[in-house]
Amino acid sequence: MRNQCLYLSAALLSVYVVFHSCQGEQAIRRAQYTVNGQKVYATHCQNCHGARGEGLGSLYPPLTDSTFLLKHRDQLACVVKYGLAGPVEVNGIPFDTGMPANPALSPIEIAYVLTYIGNSFGNSMDMFTLEEIQTGLAACRSAGAEEE
Amino acid sequence: MGMRSSFLLVGSYVLSSVVACQQPTVKTLPILGSREPVTEVVDGQTVTDTVYHTIADFRLLNQDSVFIDNRTFDNGVYIANFFFTHCPSICPTMQRNLLKVYEKYKGDERVRFLSHSIDFRYDSPSVLKTYAEKLGVTNDQWQFVTGSKAEIYGLSDSYMVYTKEDAAVPGGYDHSGHFLLVDQSRHIRGAYDGTDEAQLELLFDDLATLLKETRD
Numbered sequence: 070m071r072n073q074c075l076y077l078s079a080a081l082l083s084v085y086v087v088f089h090s091c092q093g094e095q096a097i098r099r100a101q102y103t104v105n106g107q108k109v110y111a112t113h114c115q116n117c118h119g120a121r122g123e124g125l126g127s128l129y130p131p132l133t134d135s136t137f138l139l140k141h142r143d144q145l146a147c148v149v150k151y152g153l154a155g156p157v158e159v160n161g162i163p164f165d166t167g168m169p170a171n172p173a174l175s176p177i178e179i180a181y182v183l184t185y186i187g188n189s190f191g192n193s194m195d196m197f198t199l200e201e202i203q204t205g206l207a208a209c210r211s212a213g214a215e216e217e
Numbered sequence: 218m219g220m221r222s223s224f225l226l227v228g229s230y231v232l233s234s235v236v237a238c239q240q241p242t243v244k245t246l247p248i249l250g251s252r253e254p255v256t257e258v259v260d261g262q263t264v265t266d267t268v269y270h271t272i273a274d275f276r277l278l279n280q281d282s283v284f285i286d287n288r289t290f291d292n293g294v295y296i297a298n299f300f301f302t303h304c305p306s307i308c309p310t311m312q313r314n315l316l317k318v319y320e321k322y323k324g325d326e327r328v329r330f331l332s333h334s335i336d337f338r339y340d341s342p343s344v345l346k347t348y349a350e351k352l353g354v355t356n357d358q359w360q361f362v363t364g365s366k367a368e369i370y371g372l373s374d375s376y377m378v379y380t381k382e383d384a385a386v387p388g389g390y391d392h393s394g395h396f397l398l399v400d401q402s403r404h405i406r407g408a409y410d411g412t413d414e415a416q417l418e419l420l421f422d423d424l425a426t427l428l429k430e431t432r433d
Contacts, residue, residue, distance in 0.1 A: 115310075116305070116306060116307065116308075116309045116310050117305075117309045119313060125309055125312070125313050125316075125352065126316070126351050126352045126353040127350075127351040127353075128309070128348070128351040128352055129309060166351070169305060
């Protein structure tokens with residue numbers, strides 16, 4: 070009986086350790102993406118969208134509208150890479166300035182910057198993985214090809 | 218001793234201590250730019266005076282397609298900068314910072330703002346009008362002006378701001394993002410990096426200092 074108890078607690082402990090280390094790994098990866106993303110953000114996004122994602126008047130939209138970001142999660146990679154031409158409504162305010170493309174950004178950099186934006190400024194969207202970005206980019210490339 | 222006289226006593230004590238503590242050292246801002254001594258004979262006496270760098274005369278179209286000139290800013294001080302509406306680099310940060318000053322002094326006619334567009338090809342008055350509205354400028358305290366290349370680029374020298382048409386930089390125009398604080402005598406009293414938050418704080422302080430010496 071005593072041995073059984075020991076085995077059981079050892080098993081529980083190992084499950085706990087495995088679970089925790091996985092979570093820890095995930096958390097470390099997210100932190101790494103966020104830190105890298107902040108650098109990308111400062112270089113490519115901050116001028117218009119602001120250090121706190123506050124935007125500027127009705128010239129440049131804020132990045133604090135979590136509902137908008139969640140709704141358009143699948144398109145965000147394409148917006149970052151290829152820009153945005155049409156009008157868009159964020160936080161109830163219409164914007165039509167358009168956003169320039171960032172053709173030089175690699176998929177991993179886009180994953181970094183979206184992870185940063187998605188988990189700052191009051192947003193909590195969890196991680197954008199490289200796979201998610203690649204899927205998103207492939208979708209808008211094929212959509213663009215159909216239009217042509 | 219009556220109530221009234223004791224009030225008087227306390228009042229005069231407080232007043233005298235406040236007056237006594239106030240130091241006569243009033244902070245003044247320097248006058249920036251080149252200066253030269255000019256010696257003249259006035260009424261038979263030789264007088265040497267210093268001539269300071271002064272903003273040149275200008276006459277430029279604003280966002281309402283109305284010509285404005287130096288006299289528009291005669292009633293107080295103003296902050297000038299150079300930008301263009303499609304500037305992808307420093308301008309949004311610069312204008313976001315200047316907007317903070319504008320919002321603080323909105324309604325205070327002693328403080329005005331003058332943004333010169335260096336994109337003389339694209340930034341027509343109507344483009345500037347739309348830009349100003351979207352930025353959140355709702356009165357004529359902040360003027361956005363356009364002019365010929367020679368006018369604007371010549372004037373930038375007067376404000377000691379670097380401007381250049383350069384196809385190699387994003388947006389096509391290279392320029393410094395400084396704010397110039399100009400007093401009622403058209404002298405530059407301060408220059409601040411418009412993209413730096415610490416410099417913005419300095420501008421707030423200096424502006425308050427300058428307003429104390431401004432005539433109504």
